[in-house]
Amino acid sequence: MVLHKFDFAEPRSLEEVHALLGEHGDDAKLMAGGTALMLFMRQKLVQPAVIVSLRHVPGLHTVEALDGGVRIGALVTHRRAELDPLVQQRFPALRDTLRHVATIRIRNMGTLGGNLAHADPAQDPPAMLIALGASVRLAGPNGVRTVPLDEFFTGYYETVLEPGEVLTHIDIPGPRGDFRQAWSKFLPRSVDDYATVAVGVGLTLAPDGQRVADVRIGIGSAGETPIRARAAEDVLRGQLLTDDVLRAAGEAAAAECDPLTDVRGSAEYKREMVKVWVRRTIRKAVEATGGGRPA
């Protein structure tokens, strides 16, 4: 399909990006890896007069240690993050998540910043990053703000990003205490498909090694946005992980999600799968060994 004509700008600094966005307003669109944007342009869902590439903006391409956690530049591709030693060591569940995004070809192009800004509720990284307590840094012409990821998504393909703002970094705090993490992607169709339901869990066990001190659960493909399953978390906090408690957490998560019927399953089916996969992913997190836990 033929694309419309557009100008392609390659700014060399964030200031230049802001100047271009200020000058062209709604006629401009940011581009990172372009994997989602080009599809939308081919389908004529967006037709920007100017594409502002972020590729040559310095400071957005690295993964750095951050107080026991990591700071990931928005332009870091899925594949680079997946192979990064810090990510592998501190957040093995995020590594697992990234390994199951699309195909290596897409992962070599698509960036984490582009993934979050695109805000497709069926994407994988948002749910796991919510479970890990991540936040995003947004740089606008008048300053930088930090937004917890569980407050970033506002609707179907919508975020709190204001016109002129650029998502620059994703910060994941360091795991504290006896931290466990796990990811599950249920995709019955093909291995490179989007999830029918995806669940990320970040869980801290109490010093007794039995009770849940704290927990965060992120769910993808279960509503108009990636969601944080707060009711399920409330069921779990302070509890022993018995079968009854796990079942109750799964049911709470199913009640607070609002899946859309699509080719990957009906809303009712996805709700049932949320029950199952929340339960299983908590178990998987508690049984996980290795990275993300204190040495």
Ligand SMILES: Cc1cc2nc3c(=O)[nH]c(=O)nc-3n(C[C@H](O)[C@H](O)[C@H](O)COP(=O)(O)OP(=O)(O)OC[C@H]3O[C@@H](n4cnc5c(N)ncnc54)[C@H](O)[C@@H]3O)c2cc1C
């Ligand atoms: C065939 C295919 C299969 C896929 N399968 C999966 C899958 O299984 N799981 C999954 O999670 N995802 C999947 N995806 C989605 C993929 O992860 C996203 O397309 C990709 O992450 C988007 O990143 P990008 O860098 O290419 O963004 P772009 O396409 O460059 O941009 C996407 C949107 O974000 C905006 N944007 C980009 N960067 C920024 C920024 N730093 N600040 C503000 N706005 C920004 C752009 O203006 C645009 O609106 C698939 C995509 C394709 C094409």
